[in-house]
Amino acid sequence: MxxxxxxxxxxxxxxxxxxxxxxxxxxxxxxxxLPIDAFPDVSNVQVMVLTEAPGLAPSDVEQQVTFPLELAMQGLPDVRQIRSMSKAAFSQVIIVFEDHVDTYFARQLVFERLQAAKEALPEWAEPEMGPISTGLGEIYQYTLESDTRSPMELRTIQDWIIAPQLRGLHGVNEVNSFGGRVKQYHVLVEPSKLLKYGVTLNGVIEAIEENNANAGGNFLVKGWEQSYVRSVGLIQTIADIENIVLEAEDGTPIYLKDIATVQLGPMTRQGAVTRDGKGERVAGMVIMLKDENSKLVVDGVRKIIPKIQSGLPKDVRISTFYDRTALIQACIRxxxxxxxxxxxxxxxxxxxxxxxxxxxxxxxxxxxxxxxxxxxxxxxxxxxxxxxxxxxxxxxxxxxxxxxxxxxxxxxxxxxxxxxxxxxxxxxxxxxxxxxxxxxxxxxxxxxxxxxxxxxxxxxxxxxxxxxxxxxxxxxxxxxxxxxxxxxxxxxxxxxxxxxxxESLLIRVLKRRYLRLLDAALRKRWTTVLVATGLLVAALTLIPFIGTEFLPDLDEGAIAINVVRLPSASLEGSVAVGTEIERRLLEKFEEIE
The missing domain is CATH 1.20.1640.10 (Multidrug efflux transporter AcrB transmembrane domain)
Structure with a gap:
């Protein structure tokens, strides 16, 4: 054949x-x-369930949220491990499946159990599944730079202008936002005025919820035209919130502004981002969908960033500090x-x-x-x-x-x-x-x-x-x-x-020397065998002295520094320490970019 x-x-x-x-x-x-990446994806098939628990300590989060979720996930088919982490105001449960299980099938199984688990959770608990990504999904990171904008304004630009455009790219699973201050409308109720007007706090909350919506009223036909009737009630400004009617006594309305102060303020935060020793920044991280081609996804992100930049205010700039392209190009080289x-x-x-x-x-x-x-x-x-x-x-x-x-x-x-x-x-x-x-x-x-x-x-x-x-x-x-x-x-x-x-000159020289060596080896056969055996034994005795490691050191031109502080460390103190470390590193090492 x-x-x-x-x-x-x-x-x-x-x-x-x-x-x-x-x-x-x-x-x-x-x-x-061909899907191109820096390293093989060695992550297992897992589904992450995340739940926010505002105001709860880690022990309360464990008791009220994490444990009921773990209990609900018991008995799922092909589950290898269930592990969890409970932190202040946050719960994380990770369900690890066998490698042969399809990711989307695993998520479907967990989703079905979540619906049943909600009965055992507090009413405010809303568990949700994490993104379909892996440890190698962090492909692009950037910060927003501005000399005139406040951290709240930059975070608003990140959440409402930049992130939605990046999420629409093929292969992008999620865009995470870090740092800055999330904009909120704070209603500061005065207890004494609640007693004065006979209004309850629940009544205030219900009134705000009910007065923040538009309602349709069908349409009116006049001749060849028809006009749609709608009630516009969505809150647009602080004045809209202040003028919400809570109750009315004898035809006199009680407005929200009569019992509370409404103002803009930041959401309570548990983390911050610093960069180059210059203080806090607003950062964004693009997360790639599992099993996607990282080269194509990164190229798509790099292509759209200038378009997004052109639509931002002139005093706001996107500054990239991590791009997977460098490692991908190293693979190609x-x-x-x-x-x-x-x-x-x-x-x-x-x-x-x-x-x-x-x-x-x-x-x-x-x-x-x-x-x-x-x-x-x-x-x-x-x-x-x-x-x-x-x-x-x-x-x-x-x-x-x-x-x-x-x-x-x-x-x-x-x-x-x-x-x-x-x-x-x-x-x-x-x-x-x-x-x-x-x-x-x-x-x-x-x-x-x-x-x-x-x-x-x-x-x-x-x-x-x-x-x-x-x-x-x-x-x-x-x-x-x-x-x-x-x-x-x-x-x-x-x-x-x-x-x-x-034959070439090199071949003739090598052949002549090799024939002489071969002739000597054949004439002294036992000596040749003993020398070969001795070299083999010597090599085997050196094996215990050879160091072992899973992977060799990779010189990527970057160093990751992990600063561990006490659990009781405040956010402000952590920001100050991180900024000082960055400043000293930049002063001491000129090679740092």
């Missing part, structure tokens, strides 16, 4: 070249549409530089050893073809391009050219054989490829089998290293395809026939 395939390739060279061009086009398309360097070294080494520039170029051409074939398989299997998967491709550069080197060198040797001078080039190429086809096939399959144990890794280790193993297997499959198709076809056309096969 293999012989017939080789025969077909050499007699249908034009078809092979066209098929290779189609593969190249498909590989380029696969690369452009990894594979491009590896392919380029591999191609250059292949040409140099083959030219030095074979003395045949055409053979070197043909082998070098198999590198991009193999990479593009791997991209097609990666896209088909849903493997994203990240440092691990592309690192596997970079590691395999030396191995993916082995098959092409063996076949090209054997073809070149047969074409220089005087005994085959009368045979056609196609026939000589066929015999040369057939001679080494099975050894090459078995050699590549053995290399692929070596990576099979990586597929047995589970959970986080499997998610981390399986992309690398898959990419290397895809690359080896692509190299086998290239070496049996386009390489023989090109060799049969472009390699020249030499009357006498000559």
């Amino acid at each position: 293999l012989d017939r395939f080789i025969h077909f390739v050499l007699h249908q060279r034009l078809l092979v070249i066209i098929a290779t061009l189609v593969l190249i086009a498909g590989g380029i398309f696969a690369w452009k549409t 990894t594979v491009t530089s590896a392919l380029f360097q591999g191609g250059v070294f292949v040409i140099i080494v083959l030219f030095l050893f074979l003395g045949n520039l055409r053979a070197s170029i043909i082998v070098a051409l198999s590198l991009p073809i193999t990479a593009l074939a791997a991209f097609i398989l990666m896209r088909a299997q849903g493997v994203s391009a990240n440092l691990m998967s592309l690192g596997g491709l970079a590691i395999a550069i030396g191995m993916i050219v082995d098959a092409s080197i063996v076949i090209t060198e054997n073809i070149a040797r047969h074409l220089s054989d005087p005994a085959q001078a009368e045979l056609s080039r196609t026939r000589v190429t066929y015999e040369a490829v057939r001679e080494v086809a099975r050894p090459v096939l078995f050699a590549v399959l053995i290399i692929v089998i070596v990576f099979f144990p990586l597929f047995s890794l589970q959970e986080m280790e499997g998610k981390m290293f399986r992309p690398m193993a898959l990419t290397m297997c895809f690359a080896m499959a692509g190299s086998l395809l290239a070496s049996f198709t386009i390489v023989p076809a090109l060799c049969s056309v472009f390699l020249k026939r030499k009357k006498v096969e000559t």
Whole structure:
């Protein structure tokens, strides 16, 4: 079967070249549409349930909100773990499912249980599910800068102008806002006036709720026209709130302004954002939807930011301080530089050893073809391009050219054989490829089998290293395809026939020294075996002294500093400490951007 395939390739060279061009086009398309990220997504399938509990201490949040939610989630199918965190005024429950569970199905299960759990929760508790994202979803972060605007104005611009436009982008799941002060209308009721007018606090709340709505009154027809009747009652200004009628006694209305003061004020906050030692800022974070292409999403965000900026007040500026593009570009540079360097070294080494520039170029051409074939398989299997998967491709550069080197060198040797001078080039190429086809096939399959144990890794280790193993297997499959198709076809056309096969100077020098070493090893066989055994034992004894770690240190040009303070630390004190740390770092290290 293999012989017939080789025969077909050499007699249908034009078809092979066209098929290779189609593969190249498909590989380029696969690369452009391949999900690209910095690291493999090792997060598990989880659903996060978040509940605000204003005014409650952590122990009360645990008792009234967190525990009933945990109890309601018990018994869900394929649940691996349920964990929770209760903080002041906030509850978080995380339900972790098995890896084979679909994310949206898991959310549907949790949603159904939430409806039943509400009966056991306080009336004010409104649990909601967190965004469909992972730890790698934070792809873009920025702050709003202005010399004239207050923190409340900047937060309003972020919440009502910038965030809604970013949420409409494809692949964006959520836009989180941090810092500043959330604008609120505060109604400060005076208890003494409540007693004076005989009004209850609940009555005030109900009156505000009922007087903040528009109502429809159908329509009136007059001739050929009809006019819609509507009651406009939505609150627009502070005066609208002050003029709400609470009650009426003997035809005299009691207005809200008679018993309370209405003013603008900030919502109670538990966090703040500082930057560059200049105090508080308003920040935004774009969260990517799970399993989306981070490169495309970031490109979409970067494209729309100038449009959003043009619609903002002239004294407000969007200042980006984190952009996933840098890591994505590093991934792209990894594979491009590896392919380029591999191609250059292949040409140099083959030219030095074979003395045949055409053979070197043909082998070098198999590198991009193999990479593009791997991209097609990666896209088909849903493997994203990240440092691990592309690192596997970079590691395999030396191995993916082995098959092409063996076949090209054997073809070149047969074409220089005087005994085959009368045979056609196609026939000589066929015999040369057939001679080494099975050894090459078995050699590549053995290399692929070596990576099979990586597929047995589970959970986080499997998610981390399986992309690398898959990419290397895809690359080896692509190299086998290239070496049996386009390489023989090109060799049969472009390699020249030499009357006498000559060895290069480098080969002659290395061969002479190797033969002397081989002769000495064969003459002293037991000494050779003992030396090899000794080196093996020495290497094995060094294994306990080799350090181990899950991942190597990555020099990303950034340092994360985590400042831990006492639980009783106030927000104002934390802001002051953070600002001072930033200021001192900027003064001491000029390299900080």
